[in-house]
Structure formats: C-alpha cells, structure tokens
Amino acid sequence: MCSSDLPADMFLLLLLLPALATADQLPAKMLGTYQLETSKGFTDFMSEIGVGWFTRQIACSLYPKATNKNLPGGKIGIDTSSTFRSSSTQFNFGQAFDETTSDGRKVRTTASLVGDSLIKNQVGLGSSSSSVEVREFTQGGKKMALIHTIPGKPKIRSVRVYKLLSRN
Numbered sequence: 001m002c003s004s005d006l007p008a009d010m011f012l013l014l015l016l017l018p019a020l021a022t023a024d025q026l027p028a029k030m031l032g033t034y035q036l037e038t039s040k041g042f043t044d045f046m047s048e049i050g051v052g053w054f055t056r057q058i059a060c061s062l063y064p065k066a067t068n069k070n071l072p073g074g075k076i077g078i079d080t081s082s083t084f085r086s087s088s089t090q091f092n093f094g095q096a097f098d099e100t101t102s103d104g105r106k107v108r109t110t111a112s113l114v115g116d117s118l119i120k121n122q123v124g125l126g127s128s129s130s131s132v133e134v135r136e137f138t139q140g141g142k143k144m145a146l147i148h149t150i151p152g153k154p155k156i157r158s159v160r161v162y163k164l165l166s167r168n
Contacts (some may be wrong), residue, residue, distance in 0.1 A: 024093065028108040029141030030118065034162035036063045045158035046147045051103050051127040056086050066144070068118075068135070068166055076111065076118075098125070105129060 040061065046056045064082035071077045071090060079088045080102060086154040087102045091111050099109045099122065107122035107130070134147040141164060148158040 022042070024074045026068055026076055026113070026118065028167075029116075030135075030137050030144075031068055031070065032067055032141070032167040033067045033165045034144045035065050035160050035165050037163050039158070039160045041156070042148075045150070045156055046103060047106060048150060048153065048156045049103060049131065055103075066146070066162060067168065068144075080082040083106075094167060105131075107131075 002053040022050075041054055043060055046059065051059070062082040062084055064080055067077075067079045069077045069079075069082075075090045076091055076093070077088065077090045078087065085102060087100075089099055090110065091097050091099075093111055094111055096108055096110045099107050101107060101122065105122075105128035106125040107128055108125055109120050109122045111118065112118045113119075116137045118137075120133040122131045122133060130151055132149045132151065134145075136145045136147060137143070138145070143164070144162040146158075146160045146162065148160075150156045
C-alpha cells in the first residue's frame with residue numbers, strides 16, 4: 001500500500017503519531033551506571049545556590065557514580081553515590097514531586113524527556129533556589145553530560161561529563 005491509498009487525514013495522523021507519543025520511561029541508551037570524568041563550572045554553581053566553601057571543596061574533589069534505571073509502575077530512578085554523600089530519587093515524567101537535592105535544597109521538580117535529554121525543572125520551595133538539571137546523552141548513551149543552570153543567571157552553568165561504566 002502506498003501513501004496515495006490512504007485518505008490524506010489518516011496519512012498525516014500516521015506521520016505525526018510518533019511525535020505525539022510521550023515517553024513513560026527512559027530509553028535503553030540512557031540506562032546504566034556512569035562515572036564522572038570532567039567538571040566545569042560546578043564550584044560557581046554551588047556557590048550561587050548557597051553551598052558553603054568546605055562542602056564545595058569536598059564535592060569538587062569527588063568522582064561520583066550515577067545510575068539511571070526504569071522502575072515498576074512507569075517510574076524512573078536515579079541513584080547518585082560518592083564517598084561523601086549518596087542520594088536517590090524516583091519520579092514519573094510530567095508529574096511534579098517534592099525533592100531534596102544532593103546540596104540540600106527543597107524543590108518541586110517536574111521531569112521530562114526531550115530528544116536525548118532528561119530535563120528536571122526544579123522550583124525552589126521556601127528560601128531554596130530554583131534550577132534546571134539536564135542529563136544530555138551522546139555517543140549512543142556512552143556519555144552523559146549533567147548540566148546545571150539557574151533561571152535568570154545565564155553565566156552560571158555547570159557541565160559535568162560522565163562516562164558509561166555498565167548497562168543495567
């Protein structure tokens with residue numbers, strides 16, 4: 001059957017259907033355990049959100065691991081671990097949830113999947129700062145750039161590049 005055998009509306013719907021679909025979970029290329037390789041701008045980001053000098057020094061000397069996984073019930077799980085601090089978060093795409101970030105901020109987070117990026121918009125609660133956290137996957141998921149920005153402060157940008165250690 002060629003496209004001329006379908007009514008125009010049906011053909012258009014079939015073309016647009018993949019774009020209308022929303023992701024329930026992470027694609028396979030985003031799953032696995034990653035380890036930090038390089039970091040740029042992280043000290044400035046942490047300073048801007050109120051992290052103290054001593055904690056910044058420790059955090060910048062570590063090479064944490066991050067594990068991205070799909071969980072039952074359509075949930076996404078992200079575990080981050082280092083010798084200093086570990087954290088774990090679970091969420092569904094498009095559903096706001098309360099989160100305590102690794103730096104201690106209380107935020108209301110909404111996560112989405114856009115192309116090869118997992119985006120978490122974090123709105124500060126109380127006196128906590130808002131931020132945007134993007135996990136951008138390249139090289140078929142062999143690299144993950146974790147990018148932190150602060151809305152309204154374009155000069156504050158942290159880019160931490162992780163390499164894939166293993167698929168889960």
